[in-house]
Amino acid sequence: xxxxxxxxxxxxxxxxxxxxxxxxxxxxxxxxxxxxxxxxxxxxxxxxxxxxxxxxxxxxxxxxxxxxxxxxxxxxxxxxxxxxxxxxxxxxxxxxxxxxxxxxxxxxxxxxxxxxxxxxxxxxxxxxxxxxxxxxxxxxxxxxxxxx
Amino acid sequence: xxxxxxxxxxxxxxxxxxxxxxxxxxxxxxxxxxxxxxxxxxxxxxxxxxxxxxxxxxxxxxxxxxxxxxxxxxxxxxxxxxxxxxxxxxxxxxxxxxxxxxxxxxxxxxxxxxxxxxxxxxxxxxxxxxxxxxxxxxxxxxxxxxxxxxxxxxxxxxxxxxxxxxxxxxx
Amino acid sequence: xxxxxxxxxxxxxxxxxxxxxxxxxxxxxxxxxxxxxxxxxxxxxxxxxxxxxxxxxxxxxxxxxxxxxxxxxxxxxxxxxxxxxxxxxxxxxxxxxxxxxxxxxxxxxxxx
Numbered sequence: 564x565x566x567x568x569x570x571x572x573x574x575x576x577x578x579x580x581x582x583x584x585x586x587x588x589x590x591x592x593x594x595x596x597x598x599x600x601x602x603x604x605x606x607x608x609x610x611x612x613x614x615x616x617x618x619x620x621x622x623x624x625x626x627x628x629x630x631x632x633x634x635x636x637x638x639x640x641x642x643x644x645x646x647x648x649x650x651x652x653x654x655x656x657x658x659x660x661x662x663x664x665x666x667x668x669x670x671x672x673x674x675x676x677x678x679x680x681x682x683x684x685x686x687x688x689x690x691x692x693x694x695x696x697x698x699x700x701x702x703x704x705x706x707x708x709x710x711x
Numbered sequence: 712x713x714x715x716x717x718x719x720x721x722x723x724x725x726x727x728x729x730x731x732x733x734x735x736x737x738x739x740x741x742x743x744x745x746x747x748x749x750x751x752x753x754x755x756x757x758x759x760x761x762x763x764x765x766x767x768x769x770x771x772x773x774x775x776x777x778x779x780x781x782x783x784x785x786x787x788x789x790x791x792x793x794x795x796x797x798x799x800x801x802x803x804x805x806x807x808x809x810x811x812x813x814x815x816x817x818x819x820x821x822x823x824x825x826x827x828x829x830x831x832x833x834x835x836x837x838x839x840x841x842x843x844x845x846x847x848x849x850x851x852x853x854x855x856x857x858x859x860x861x862x863x864x865x866x867x868x869x870x871x872x873x874x875x876x877x878x879x880x881x882x
Numbered sequence: 883x884x885x886x887x888x889x890x891x892x893x894x895x896x897x898x899x900x901x902x903x904x905x906x907x908x909x910x911x912x913x914x915x916x917x918x919x920x921x922x923x924x925x926x927x928x929x930x931x932x933x934x935x936x937x938x939x940x941x942x943x944x945x946x947x948x949x950x951x952x953x954x955x956x957x958x959x960x961x962x963x964x965x966x967x968x969x970x971x972x973x974x975x976x977x978x979x980x981x982x983x984x985x986x987x988x989x990x991x992x993x994x
Contacts, residue, residue, distance in 0.1 A: 718888040748921070823948075879964065
């Protein structure tokens with residue numbers, strides 16, 4: 564069995580090592596500042612998924628699955644969904660479903676303001692990021708030989 | 712003026728995507744349409760949508776290229792050609808008739824009726840404390856829609872994983 | 883008004899591709915073009931000439947913003963379109979494994 568090189572050429576691997584951490588950090592920045600500047604949970608979640616996909620495309624599937632295995636991806640996705648639903652149900656404290664139940668909403672233009680909106684953004688980004696990475700892992704890994 | 716040029720570019724790229732026979736070239740042409748759409752969102756003053764459309768477009772291209780790599784086939788037209796053409800012309804004609812009646816009722820381009828949005832813009836900052844009004848709409852004023860969208864994503868992920876299982880038959 | 887007509891032409895191109903082509907990948911591409919045209923139409927309805935983006939700035943009173951509600955609806959719709967496309971591609975790959983072709987006129991019989 565010959566030991567062939569997986570992944571792409573050396574130039575791609577070098578650039579990937581330099582940029583994949585920056586892409587992850589940029590995605591987290593867009594999620595956390597979702598209530599101050601354009602972006603939000605959906606765009607940030609897709610960018611976080613794209614950083615892991617970049618790792619998988621450049622280095623092959625073994626390295627990427629060591630960083631984020633399939634069981635961890637499904638745990639993160641379910642965690643995001645449960646967090647979003649529990650924040651919504653906790654609105655019953657104030658009176659009705661989905662209420663923004665923080666009484667003082669902080670000063671505008673600061674990072675810790677706007678009630679439950681940053682928490683909802685974090686929950687949605689976890690769900691979208693892990694779900695899209697799971698879709699990609701299954702579609703690409705399926706078959707080079709006909710079975711999973 | 713720039714908007715008209717951009718839309719004409721998108722129409723031309725869509726015609727190329729539909730007519731070319733090589734599958735990889737048509738997927739790249741669809742990518743050009745998506746990039747033009749992202750720039751159109753910027754011209755129409757919607758920065759949230761421009762960011763989201765750009766990254767979603769990149770992911771969609773990667774998935775489509777995975778499906779088309781090394782799988783060309785040549786097509787030959789035969790049989791049932793008359794029925795196909797008449798039904799296509801009929802459906803497009805029905806759609807254009809309805810679209811004409813709808814376009815007469817729309818307000819002019821550039822002067823929207825903002826009855827509910829006026830309320831959200833004026834009272835948004837003091838009710839929620841967020842300065843991004845679109846974020847406060849999708850997560851506070853209309854949170855149910857976001858809950859439905861999260862459910863759809865969850866179902867789609869489960870569907871893809873269920874379709875791509877290895878099913879076997881015990882002989 | 884002419885921007886609405888261009889958006890309509892984009893939708894008709896996508897519709898023609900879905901109805902006429904025989905390759906499943908071309909049908910998926912046509913559905914993608916239809917979805918781009920619909921999202922563009924929503925945002926075109928809510929545009930105000932010389933408006934500003936719906937984000938507040940420090941110490942400024944902005945009086946002419948574009949309509950933010952169609953933008954909230956389209957934000958959800960873009961991500962849903964991605965999920966639907968991924969599901970369609972998964973089904974197409976499975977069909978190719980089982981029948982050996984992408985041609986829709988040859989995928990008639992249910993095979994075990």
